[in-house]
Amino acid sequence: MIKYFFKAVSVTAITISLTLVSAVSFAATDVRIMWYGDGDKENVPIQGQIDAFNAANSDINVILDIVPYDAIMNTLPIQLAAGEGPDIARVTDLGGLNKYYADITPHVANPQYYEDSFGPFLKWYRKSGDTSSIHGFHSTMTVTGPYVNKTLFEQAGVDLLGPGATWAEWADAANAVASKLDIPIPMAWDRSGHRVSGPAVSMGAQYFDANGDPKLVDDGLKAMTQMLYDWHQDGTMSKDLWGSVSGTKYHAPNDWWNAAEVVFMMSGSWQIGRFANEVGDDFDWWAVPAPCGPAACTGMPGGNALLAFTANDAVGRVMDYLSSKEQLGAFIGEVLAIPGHLDLPVDYQTDDANAKHALETFAGAVPTIDQVAFDLQAHVDNRIMFNAIISRLGQAIVGEMSLEEAWVKMDEDVEKQLKEKYGG
Amino acid sequence: MKNIRINIKNFFIRVFNIPFAFLMHAIDIIMWPIQKIVGVRNMPYIFLLPNLFFFGLFVIVPLGVNVAFSVTGGDELLFANREFSGAKHYNYLFDCENYLNANTCTEDFFWRGVHNTIFFVIFQVGLMIFFSLLTAVILNKKIIGRGFFRSVFFFPVLLSPVVVGLIWQWILLKNGILNAFIEANGGDKFSFLTDPGWAMTSSIFVSIWAHMGFYTLIVLAGLQAIPPNLYEAAEMDGTSRERTFFRITLPLLMPNLLVVFILASIKGVQTFDEIYVLTGGGPGTSTSLIVQYIFTTGFASSGSVQNFGLAAAASMVLGVVLLLLTLIQLYLSRSRENKHQEI
Numbered sequence: 001m002i003k004y005f006f007k008a009v010s011v012t013a014i015t016i017s018l019t020l021v022s023a024v025s026f027a028a029t030d031v032r033i034m035w036y037g038d039g040d041k042e043n044v045p046i047q048g049q050i051d052a053f054n055a056a057n058s059d060i061n062v063i064l065d066i067v068p069y070d071a072i073m074n075t076l077p078i079q080l081a082a083g084e085g086p087d088i089a090r091v092t093d094l095g096g097l098n099k100y101y102a103d104i105t106p107h108v109a110n111p112q113y114y115e116d117s118f119g120p121f122l123k124w125y126r127k128s129g130d131t132s133s134i135h136g137f138h139s140t141m142t143v144t145g146p147y148v149n150k151t152l153f154e155q156a157g158v159d160l161l162g163p164g165a166t167w168a169e170w171a172d173a174a175n176a177v178a179s180k181l182d183i184p185i186p187m188a189w190d191r192s193g194h195r196v197s198g199p200a201v202s203m204g205a206q207y208f209d210a211n212g213d214p215k216l217v218d219d220g221l222k223a224m225t226q227m228l229y230d231w232h233q234d235g236t237m238s239k240d241l242w243g244s245v246s247g248t249k250y251h252a253p254n255d256w257w258n259a260a261e262v263v264f265m266m267s268g269s270w271q272i273g274r275f276a277n278e279v280g281d282d283f284d285w286w287a288v289p290a291p292c293g294p295a296a297c298t299g300m301p302g303g304n305a306l307l308a309f310t311a312n313d314a315v316g317r318v319m320d321y322l323s324s325k326e327q328l329g330a331f332i333g334e335v336l337a338i339p340g341h342l343d344l345p346v347d348y349q350t351d352d353a354n355a356k357h358a359l360e361t362f363a364g365a366v367p368t369i370d371q372v373a374f375d376l377q378a379h380v381d382n383r384i385m386f387n388a389i390i391s392r393l394g395q396a397i398v399g400e401m402s403l404e405e406a407w408v409k410m411d412e413d414v415e416k417q418l419k420e421k422y423g424g
Numbered sequence: 425m426k427n428i429r430i431n432i433k434n435f436f437i438r439v440f441n442i443p444f445a446f447l448m449h450a451i452d453i454i455m456w457p458i459q460k461i462v463g464v465r466n467m468p469y470i471f472l473l474p475n476l477f478f479f480g481l482f483v484i485v486p487l488g489v490n491v492a493f494s495v496t497g498g499d500e501l502l503f504a505n506r507e508f509s510g511a512k513h514y515n516y517l518f519d520c521e522n523y524l525n526a527n528t529c530t531e532d533f534f535w536r537g538v539h540n541t542i543f544f545v546i547f548q549v550g551l552m553i554f555f556s557l558l559t560a561v562i563l564n565k566k567i568i569g570r571g572f573f574r575s576v577f578f579f580p581v582l583l584s585p586v587v588v589g590l591i592w593q594w595i596l597l598k599n600g601i602l603n604a605f606i607e608a609n610g611g612d613k614f615s616f617l618t619d620p621g622w623a624m625t626s627s628i629f630v631s632i633w634a635h636m637g638f639y640t641l642i643v644l645a646g647l648q649a650i651p652p653n654l655y656e657a658a659e660m661d662g663t664s665r666e667r668t669f670f671r672i673t674l675p676l677l678m679p680n681l682l683v684v685f686i687l688a689s690i691k692g693v694q695t696f697d698e699i700y701v702l703t704g705g706g707p708g709t710s711t712s713l714i715v716q717y718i719f720t721t722g723f724a725s726s727g728s729v730q731n732f733g734l735a736a737a738a739s740m741v742l743g744v745v746l747l748l749l750t751l752i753q754l755y756l757s758r759s760r761e762n763k764h765q766e767i
Contacts, residue, residue, distance in 0.1 A: 081730070244618050244707070245703075246710075246711075247533075247706075417729045420497060
């Protein structure tokens with residue numbers, strides 16, 4: 001009896017051990033992606049691609065955590081600083097998090113593919129002095145620029161302005177339309193320092209001194225911020241939009257735009273898919289070329305990238321898959337974005353004439369982007385400057401300080417933040 | 425028959441006691457040697473140890489970590505990567521030419537938060553006490569549907585602050601319900617949340633709406649504790665209603681009102697979530713309170729440097745203010761107890 005008992009125990013133990021060993025050996029490697037998307041328009045296609053990858057790769061289990069944009073901006077940096085965080089994340093503060101990026105060069109199938117396809121953007125992710133690391137790829141390229149409600153222009157009998165029109169001329173046109181049709185908001189901008197920066201560069205802002213160090217306030221920036229300040233005082237822009245939040249908080253005027261309460265909206269190419277879905281046939285909306293200042297007619301480049309925080313073969317394979325021409329092309333075509341890939345034929349999945357026109361306009365704007373705007377976007381501390389602009393300008397607009405005081409505070413903020421970051 | 429019943433009862437008690445007896449014996453095996461070592465007199469400290477351990481782990485240790493953050497600099501989270509900066513962050517916070525003019529301060533956002541918080545607390549607490557008292561007096565009367573109205577006034581207390589903020593945002597937005605009503609009646613839309621003056625007024629109103637039920641309950645309990653014979657005596661003397669209120673009700677309610685005052689002040693200083701959801705601290709910084717400053721400086725920098733040190737220093741300052749308020753509450757409640765004992 002005892003003999004049988006020991007036999008049974010031995011067989012059970014061996015079975016359990018073998019099961020455990022095989023479970024460990026064949027357990028799929030988890031790859032966690034922190035992803036923010038512009039609603040289902042972006043989330044559904046990426047989830048579909050991830051599901052397809054998981055189905056085809058039983059040894060890797062990709063988990064897509066869809067989070068709000070705020071979580072990418074505020075929670076992700078804290079997670080990373082604490083040594084936690086995802087394996088991959090979709091990031092817009094491209095240089096700001098570069099100390100956490102992992103070099104996946106040894107883990108991707110063909111590093112040269114990344115150089116050839118995303119070359120100009122790779123340096124946006126790299127630390128100063130690094131010229132070879134591969135951290136990820138640009139999932140979409142963006143360009144800031146304005147949209148107009150074309151239907152309102154037509155109803156008001158005001159001609160749309162062509163390339164070369166200045167900011168002042170566009171403001172006059174928007175005001176003319178608004179006053180003829182009794183539209184409450186002639187002009188609305190995303191509340192973002194990034195959005196202000198393209199027009200500021202057009203007005204001559206340089207953002208850097210001769211040594212390449214941040215120097216925020218100059219005549220160009222003063223001219224653009226003065227213009228924005230004045231527009232809020234004379235009613236061209238509504239205080240209700242930027243006034244509804246404080247500090248560096250982002251605010252987009254989409255609700256007012258969708259309700260046709262805005263004539264001219266300064267935002268960027270990432271809105272195309274959203275407008276196509278949300279505005280639909282309600283009115284015609286067109287993207288127009290970046291208005292001009294004395295120095296340039298430029299928007300800001302930007303975009304978001306899928307960047308790795310863990311370097312292993314599983315992450316490398318996921319990156320290879322998502323950055324492949326087939327997958328990236330399908331994603332870009334679905335979400336109606338500008339590709340960050342230099343050689344990617346895209347079949348846009350839309351019949352919307354407004355969306356097609358906007359895609360052409362923004363894609364055509366890429367070569368006209370000013371070098372200062374590119375340098376600013378590539379700078380690791382650009383967010384510090386963007387945030388100083390928007391928080392102080394916001395205070396001046398609601399009357400908490402004069403614009404002159406705001407300019408002084410902008411420079412102080414940048415100096416203080418850089419000191420805290422780098423010491424000194 | 426009775427004896428049988430008692431025996432059955434005793435049997436079940438004994439059966440149920442067996443596991444507890446085992447447990448007690450097991451504890452005794454551990455406690456007995458400890459008692460031998462520390463002595464009977466020190467055993468209470470041994471019993472307090474588990475509680476003290478968790479209190480230390482979740483209160484004292486984080487407090488120490490906060491102090492450590494406040495005296496170290498940089499944007500790193502791990503102490504190994506942070507540099508000692510001494511009182512730098514405290515100096516930043518208090519570097520001001522004129523404390524009444526935030527623009528003259530190095531860390532002007534902090535001082536705007538302080539000014540806004542002081543303004544908010546003064547008006548919110550004052551009005552809260554007034555409306556809580558008024559509501560409690562009404563709800564203490566024999567009105568129709570008294571139970572229903574007591575529930576109605578208490579209901580907002582049960583809501584999450586985020587829900588409160590969102591509900592009132594829908595109501596008070598430029599395109600919100602209230603403005604739609606005003607416009608439908610021929611009026612002009614108000615900027616309830618985007619005009620600096622109106623935004624603070626709206627914030628105070630919403631905060632009172634959300635928390636008044638709790639304080640009303642405290643005042644109501646005080647009202648119900650007043651002996652009815654005092655009112656009967658006053659009525660027999662022909663005392664007017666106003667005189668009865670000011671000479672009997674109010675003096676006897678003072679201890680409760682004091683509790684309301686202190687609790688509402690502490691809660692007022694800590695206010696953050698509902699206002700943050702309602703106004704985002706704007707327009708500008710007109711409704712940005714001190715806790716929002718701490719949050720944005722440390723955790724919501726939107727790509728700027730996450731200044732954990734400065735946020736920690738500001739939270740230490742806030743902690744000192746809250747400690748003072750708590751000490752005042754303790755002092756007042758103890759002096760009241762002493763008075764009762766003397767009586």
